[in-house]
Amino acid sequence: MSSKAKRLCLDIKTKLEIIEEITNGVSQATVCRNRGLSKQSVNTIWKSRDKLRDASDSLVLSRKKKIRSAAYDDVEEALLKWLQCVRSQNVPVDGPLLRKKALSLAGQLGRFSFECSNGWLDRMKARHELVFRDVCGEGASVNESMVTKWSIEKLPTLLAPFAPRNVFNADETGLFYRLLPNKTICFKGDPCVGGKKSKERLTVMVAANMDGSEKLPLLVIGKSGKPRCFKHVKTLPTEYTFNRKAWMTSQVLIDWLKKLDTRFKRQHRKILMIVDNCPSHPRVPDLDCITLAFLPPNATSRLRPCDQGIIRSLKLEYRRLITDRFLVSVENKVDFQVDVLTAMQMLATAWTLVSRSTIANCFRHAGFLYSMCSEAESAPLDYLNEDEETNQDFLESMDELQSEDLVEYAAIVDGVCTHETPTEASIALETLQKFLYTVDDSCSAQSRLSSVEAFLKNHVDNGGRQRTIKEFFCNKE
Numbered sequence: 198m199s200s201k202a203k204r205l206c207l208d209i210k211t212k213l214e215i216i217e218e219i220t221n222g223v224s225q226a227t228v229c230r231n232r233g234l235s236k237q238s239v240n241t242i243w244k245s246r247d248k249l250r251d252a253s254d255s256l257v258l259s260r261k262k263k264i265r266s267a268a269y270d271d272v273e274e275a276l277l278k279w280l281q282c283v284r285s286q287n288v289p290v291d292g293p294l295l296r297k298k299a300l301s302l303a304g305q306l307g308r309f310s311f312e313c314s315n316g317w318l319d320r321m322k323a324r325h326e327l328v329f330r331d332v333c334g335e336g337a338s339v340n341e342s343m344v345t346k347w348s349i350e351k352l353p354t355l356l357a358p359f360a361p362r363n364v365f366n367a368d369e370t371g372l373f374y375r376l377l378p379n380k381t382i383c384f385k386g387d388p389c390v391g392g393k394k395s396k397e398r399l400t401v402m403v404a405a406n407m408d409g410s411e412k413l414p415l416l417v418i419g420k421s422g423k424p425r426c427f428k429h430v431k432t433l434p435t436e437y438t439f440n441r442k443a444w445m446t447s448q449v450l451i452d453w454l455k456k457l458d459t460r461f462k463r464q465h466r467k468i469l470m471i472v473d474n475c476p477s478h479p480r481v482p483d484l485d486c487i488t489l490a491f492l493p494p495n496a497t498s499r500l501r502p503c504d505q506g507i508i509r510s511l512k513l514e515y516r517r518l519i520t521d522r523f524l525v526s527v528e529n530k531v532d533f534q535v536d537v538l539t540a541m542q543m544l545a546t547a548w549t550l551v552s553r554s555t556i557a558n559c560f561r562h563a564g565f566l567y568s569m570c571s572e573a574e575s576a577p578l579d580y581l582n583e584d585e586e587t588n589q590d591f592l593e594s595m596d597e598l599q600s601e602d603l604v605e606y607a608a609i610v611d612g613v614c615t616h617e618t619p620t621e622a623s624i625a626l627e628t629l630q631k632f633l634y635t636v637d638d639s640c641s642a643q644s645r646l647s648s649v650e651a652f653l654k655n656h657v658d659n660g661g662r663q664r665t666i667k668e669f670f671c672n673k674e
């Protein structure tokens with residue numbers, strides 16, 4: 198092999214060893230003789246020692262052994278500085294945006310022959326260990342100083358005039374109301390296939406008070422003003438409105454708040470309603486009984502009680518209900534169908550199943566403490582001991598609920614009924630629900646029926662006689 202070929206084949210580690218030997222007093226001639234290299238090769242390595250040392254620092258965590266040079270290193274350097282700047286602000290940057298910025302910087306630097314191809318982008322990513330990853334949630338955008346300032350200065354002032362039962366938080370969430378689990382247990386060798394995942398979406402407004410004693414009726418936002426399933430329906434299980442994209446809008450929030458204001462006025466109550474600071478949440482004038490307060494920007498994921506586990510609990514209960522319904526359909530050999538009306542009914546039942554303690558603890562975890570509220574209120578409930586041990590237990594339970602994968606579906610199956618009574622009861626409940634939809638002003642009756650369904654869900658498994666394996670398979674025939 199020629200000297201030139203040997204020089205090209207040297208990895209960075211070997212070059213750094215040569216530099217270290219010369220630094221420690223070994224002559225270049227001795228290095229040439231010991232390593233079988235030409236004087237020119239060793240001299241070039243020595244002259245490039247600063248560049249090689251800098252490069253080694255950036256490569257210490259990678260497996261790369263060769264330094265890949267850039268044809269337009271000034272453009273690349275400017276692009277990297279820009280990328281570091283925008284990522285420090287948690288701005289997401291994808292490939293097309295990076296290429297567009299590279300072309301812009303090249304023009305500013307007078308590199309008009311620069312072509313930002315996909316190949317160049319791939320090589321640049323490899324040189325600097327750049328990877329694309331999913332942006333996960335809002336946690337990265339949390340402004341810690343803002344969280345501290347709000348919790349210490351603003352929140353106690355807001356809560357002081359109100360009793361805990363009159364402090365509410367409202368937040369909306371998206372729901373793929375027909376979505377089933379995307380993972381399954383199957384026999385080895387069997388094809389693991391399924392139908393197309395349904396991404397039909399509803400938006401659900403969730404609101405509850407600080408001590409968990411009052412859960413406001415859910416507001417469901419759909420795309421259609423008159424879904425086919427609403428035919429002959431006179432009373433809906435939840436409140437419903439619609440727009441083209443099934444999104445929360447300023448007008449939807451205004452209408453919802455004004456309706457609540459009328460309700461609280463009849464009850465002679467003064468309410469604090471805390472919502473996110475976002476474009477769809479405007480300031481609403483002329484509210485008599487509701488004081489509207491907004492969470493600070495870039496801190497909602499830490500300060501929003503609904504985001505600490507209330508919404509997650511609601512969705513978990515909904516998934517349990519939809520899985521139960523799916524299994525009943527399988528056992529009865531009927532098509533599994535969930536329309537908007539059925540989703541609203543299951544949401545109403547799921548909301549009943551979210552416990553008071555869960556809601557109250559979520560408020561506490563977001564920094565809403567009883568000690569900040571009006572002293573006219575009675576002492577906190579037993580499950581609201583504001584000590585560190587209780588708080589740690591709650592955090593651990595919420596960590597399980599906040600998991601982004603679908604491990605929750607394993608827990609759903611654990612609660613599925615395996616005896617006759619729940620299946621018969623669920624069919625009877627469904628028949629009653631369909632009847633109540635056709636009756637005017639049946640909201641109260643529907644609410645009580647949801648409570649009955651929740652009771653069965655929580656207690657019938659313990660009180661009913663479980664079927665034997667023989668009975669189970671006999672009924673399959």
